[in-house]
Amino acid sequence: MPGKAWFQVAPSAARLTGSLRDIGYDFPTAVADIVDNSVAAGATRVEVMIEFDGADSRVFIADDGHGMSPTALLEGLRLGTRRTYDSGELGRYGLGLKTASLSQCRSVAVISRSTPTVVRTSARVLDLDLVEEWDEWIVVDPGADSDVARAKRWLAEGTGTVVLWRNLDRVLPEKRPDGGWARRRLEALAAKAAEHLGIVFHRFLEGTDGRAPLVITVNGQKVRAWNPFAPDEQSTTELPVQRFEIMIGEGSGHVGLRRYVLPSRDRFSSPAEFDRMSGPLNWNRQQGLYVYRADRLVQWGGWNGIRGIDEHTKLARAALDFGTDLDSAFNINVAKMRVSLSAQLRQMLEAPVNELCVHANAAYRRTERGTSKPVPQDLGAPPEVRAASRAAATAGLALRSAAMQAGEWAAWLRIAAVLREQAPDVVETLGLTD
Structure with missing residues (x-):
């Protein structure tokens, strides 16, 4: 100087x-x-x-x-x-x-x-x-x-x-x-x-x-490993892997997203394993993003402002991976316990996260229906009728997923609201009651 x-x-x-x-x-x-x-x-x-x-x-x-x-x-x-x-x-x-x-x-x-x-x-x-x-x-x-x-x-x-x-x-x-x-x-x-x-x-x-x-x-x-995505459970479902490029200064880096729907209690290998996989925060608060830095888990639980925690999506968990070259983009703290997602990344994650939650919601409600009284049209119905009912529910799930991927979720919500008012029987058949 x-x-x-x-x-x-x-x-x-x-x-x-x-x-x-x-x-x-x-x-x-x-x-x-x-x-x-x-x-x-x-x-x-x-x-x-x-x-x-x-x-x-x-x-x-x-x-x-x-x-x-x-x-x-x-x-x-x-x-x-x-x-x-x-x-x-x-x-x-x-x-x-x-x-x-x-x-x-x-x-x-x-x-x-x-x-x-x-x-x-x-x-x-x-x-x-x-x-x-x-x-x-x-x-x-x-x-x-x-x-x-x-x-x-x-x-x-x-x-x-x-x-x-x-x-x-x-x-x-x-x-x-x-x-x-x-x-x-x-x-x-x-x-x-x-x-x-x-x-x-x-x-x-x-x-x-x-x-x-x-x-x-x-x-x-x-110490026993606790993998939040229950990979050893046969009924765990993984959605297609997503990859995003985010800008940092004049450069860029890649973030990976892997999405899982865990099995419901009745589809787990054992009740004890279901309880173990509930995690230290229990099922509701354990749902959400699991953020990994260089394969080390640094934050988990909740959706980082993308959406709220919901009982119906408690089976949804997703791994968000980034390398140490993206530390500044994630604002990782000294204790390596907290990260923050940029507005750019949150916007990119919104559609795939909502799609994951749609699938988790459907899995939850299938379990709910399976453990409660059968719906009237299924009582004594022949196999082909029950198969048609399941196909209709799958079609409803596919419609919601397509709306997510097309970036038209807000429009879909308006359509679903009109259907509930004008054609409640169709809503029930397609499993769109939520």
Whole structure:
């Protein structure tokens, strides 16, 4: 800046870290952000250990990835890592390791080994008590530390990284951290973390697209993938795949949309599996768009302003996929938990989403009719009459779907309203009563 006076004003480290602790993580999402780093490091196994020990309770997140050199480890603890991220890599801002960890604890240690042939580990600690005391973003060597020594022993067999959370002030109660309630809380958080990891990393756990399955364990228990689209159910229906091009600045990128109608309870392989697939939000709130960034699920539930949640469309779910090159178009947040859809993309999605909901509505109502009293014309009707009734219902569904694809849904609603008034018997036959 020639000709101008300039001043370097460093931020207060103590104040800044206090603000960053409230960036929006809860315990499961914070753990998931650390696992993102493990996936980026090429790990095939990630072990999460949540150990209750009163005020000395701790969380270990260990992987067998390629690890970090001492220089890379120190850089990884910088607030706003300077390294660049490759296309498809789950990291983005260079904040995740620090913000996710400090949202749950006051001390985070990172122990890593990057040399497969030589057992050489490095360890560094970021401690908020020291940061606040010095008002500087400082990282220290842990010295003689039993927990760090334990992590180093885990890395004796090969490369990898261990993240250690201690002083869990955002997890344990300030009073009586050694009580029964604190123990039960940690147990509950372990269960929630396992469920969350099974959802957001389900594609990695399944090993799709020729990728070897990732193994994640929580307190020794293997995490089970929860695929929201129930691909193993024979009655799951998939509609044709859609692909959209969206503009970002002077360039463009592609977004994929896959649409599914899940089976109703009576067509699921078992009632237990139907209940499991209802998900943590249950069927109504679990319907909607499932947004994936580089195969990692970042947001789900609801239709992102395209339409409202409806009991009759609760079987409708859709996968919306984008790559890391479209991060700016989706405005993904630091915690990688929320995205926003541009007006351009919402407009593109409106017709295919409404078409999906038409199919889901029809599936729901078929079940409703199948579990209630038969309609009068079907009582004792011969097979050919029942077949004609089913064909008429299929025709009604096809008409609604065609209106969606032609961009004439508003016109179709007006037509259907006139039919309900002037020809209710036709409406009933075609299944257009909704």
